Structure formats: C-alpha cells, structure tokens
Amino acid sequence: MSDGARPTLTVxxxxxxxxxxxxxRGNLMALDRLGGQLGxxxxxxxxxDVSTAVPADLAVFGSGxxxxxxxxxxxxxxxxxxxxxxxxxxxxxxxxxLFARTTARVSHPGFAGLGLLPGDAVERPTDRHVYGDxxxxxxxxxxxxxxxxxxxxxxxxxxxxxxxxxxxxxxxxLDNTAKLNNQGDDGARHGSLIWTNLLGPAFVxxxxxxxxxxxxxxxxxxxxxxxxxxxxxxxxxxxxxxVAGKR
Numbered sequence: 001m002s003d004g005a006r007p008t009l010t011v012x013x014x015x016x017x018x019x020x021x022x023x024x025r026g027n028l029m030a031l032d033r034l035g036g037q038l039g040x041x042x043x044x045x046x047x048x049d050v051s052t053a054v055p056a057d058l059a060v061f062g063s064g065x066x067x068x069x070x071x072x073x074x075x076x077x078x079x080x081x082x083x084x085x086x087x088x089x090x091x092x093x094x095x096x097x098l099f100a101r102t103t104a105r106v107s108h109p110g111f112a113g114l115g116l117l118p119g120d121a122v123e124r125p126t127d128r129h130v131y132g133d134x135x136x137x138x139x140x141x142x143x144x145x146x147x148x149x150x151x152x153x154x155x156x157x158x159x160x161x162x163x164x165x166x167x168x169x170x171x172x173x174l175d176n177t178a179k180l181n182n183q184g185d186d187g188a189r190h191g192s193l194i195w196t197n198l199l200g201p202a203f204v205x206x207x208x209x210x211x212x213x214x215x216x217x218x219x220x221x222x223x224x225x226x227x228x229x230x231x232x233x234x235x236x237x238x239x240x241x242x243v244a245g246k247r
Contacts, residue, residue, distance in 0.1 A: 007040040007218045012047045012056040012086060015064070015072065022153060022199040024062030024092050027210070030203035031058075034210050037228055038221045050075070050082035057217040059086035063093030063153070063199060066103065066123060070111040073098055080114050083192075087217050089116070091195040092202065094156055097121045099193060103156070116193055119160035124178060131155060134243050135198055137186045139168030145208035147171065149239040150200035154178050165189045167196045172243040182247060207232055 013028055028044060035042040045054055064072075072079065079098075083089055089099075097103040097113060103121040104110040113121075124131075135152040148168070157178040160166075166176075167187025175184025176197070187196035194213065196202065203210035207229055215221055226233065 007221070008043060009035060009040055009058070009214055009218060010043045010045070010056045012045050012054055012059040014047050014059055014061045015068075016046050016062070017048065018068045018072070019062040019064035019095055021063045021065060022093060023201045024060075024199070026201035027060060027062070027092070027203040030201065030207060030210050031214070034203075034207055034214065037225055038211070038214075038223050040214070040218060040221065047082075050078050053082050053085040055085040057087050058213065059083055059089045061089070061091045061095040061098070064095045064098075066094065066097060066105065066155070067108070069095060069098045069103075069113075070108075073111050073113050076112070076114050080116070083114075083116075087192065088213065089193045090213060091193065093153060093197055093199055096158060096188075096195045097156060099195070100158065117160070117188060117190055117195065118164055119158055119188070121156045121158045124155055124157055129154075129178075133173055134239060134246070135173035135186070136171040136239060136243055137168040137173075137196065137198060138171055139186075139196075139209065140212060141169075143212075145206075147236065147240075148196075148198055148202060148206040148209045149236050150198035150202050150205055152197045153199060154197070160185075160188055167194060172247070173197075205232060205235060 032042045099117045100113040100121045101115050105123045132153045140146045158176045166185035170186050
C-alpha cells in the first residue's frame with residue numbers, strides 16, 4: 001500500500017503464459033476495473049522468473065495443466081522463497097496441486113508440491129465422471145454479499161488435513177473431494193494462501209469477492225458499488241434460480 005492518500009495494490013500475475021486454462025486472465029482485468037471504481041491504483045507484474053523476489057500484496061495463480069504444475073513444482077525451493085514476500089497467495093482450480101504436499105496421477109508419475117497447504121491431491125480418472133458444472137459457494141456468511149457463483153472443472157480430488165479452514169461452503173456443485181454434491185467444502189484458507197475452485201473467471205462474475213480479497217490487504221475501502229454491479233448481481237440471482245431447478 002502506498003504512503004499517499006490513494007492506495008496501491010501490487011499484484012504478481014504468476015506464470016501468465018502457463019497458467020491460463022479457464023479464463024483466469026480476466027481476474028487481473030477485474031482487479032484493475034475495481035481499482036478504478038474504488039479509487040486505488042493497481043500495479044501488475046507479470047512473473048515468469050522467480051529467481052528474484054518481487055514483493056506484492058497478491059500473488060495470483062490461474063488454473064493450470066498438471067504437467068505444467070509438475071514442472072513448476074520441480075523448482076519448488078525458488079518458488080517458495082519468492083512467495084515469502086507476498087502478503088496473500090490466491091490460487092484458482094487445479095493449480096492447488098502446486099501447493100499441496102503431493103499429487104497422485106492416473107497414468108503419469110505423481111509429484112510433490114510446495115507443501116504450503118496441508119493436504120493431498122489425486123487426479124481423477126478420465127472416464128465415469130462429470131468434470132464440469134455450475135458452482136455456487138457461500139464464502140462470507142452474514143455479509144452483504146455472502147455467495148459467489150462460477151463453474152468448476154474437477155480434474156482433482158483434494159483431501160485437506162483436519163482443522164484446515166475451507167474457503168467456503170458448497171451450495172451447488174462438487175466439494176473439494178469430488179465425493180459430495182451440493183454440500184461440503186470448497187477450497188481452503190491457510191496462512192497466506194487462499195484457494196477456491198470457482199472459475200468463470202471468479203473475479204469477473206463476482207466483483208464483491210475481488211473486493212473482499214483487496215480489502216483483506218488494503219483495509220476497508222469506501223464506496224457502495226451495488227449500482228455498478230447490477231449486471232453481476234442479476235447474473236448471480238439467475239444462477240441461483242437455474243441451479244435450484246437442477247437439484
């Protein structure tokens with residue numbers, strides 16, 4: 001955050017040419033738009049080389065292919081050291097494999113992750129499964145905007161250690177383990193790490209979710225934006241009605 005009257009959000013966009021599977025590039029555009037609405041500047045750093053630390057408020061990892069994640073995990077010590085200067089690490093979808101203890105694969109060697117999340121991932125077989133659907137998550141109960149909507153692409157089953165705080169509660173869709181439908185936990189919050197299975201991109205569809213993560217590092221920001229979010233709020237209501245008919 002800057003010392004002047006106008007705050008600055010520094011964002012490290014991690015491996016943008018490798019972690020881009022599900023439109024997560026839009027999340028960075030959504031943060032920039034939010035800065036214009038709420039009066040903070042956004043400094044966006046594209047990070048492809050982690051040999052030198054770049055301090056940031058948010059380090060954002062879009063969802064990535066497991067082969068790519070395995071190659072990034074092979075240089076785990078350098079990446080772990082790089083991330084030590086990030087206040088929050090935001091991870092979407094499959095890229096949690098990079099942060100888990102281990103990821104077991106179906107027809108490829110498994111790999112060890114950074115171990116920043118106490119849990120293990122298992123690749124799901126390619127047959128007999130529904131991989132994608134709508135996802136509705138309650139992540140902030142009691143707040144003005146408690147829910148976030150998106151989609152999931154569930155190529156992993158993730159089992160967290162007991163006591164790890166989930167990101168939110170699944171209202172519609174599959175949970176982390178891919179065993180519970182329309183119930184259970186989505187994602188995790190552990191230390192500086194925030195992980196969710198919400199894709200869409202999540203910050204584009206749910207700017208209130210983006211705001212909550214920004215305010216987590218910058219502090220409360222003045223401004224009521226429900227009028228600016230008319231389209232996104234209408235989309236959330238439409239999603240609620242749509243998934244209610246799919247149960």
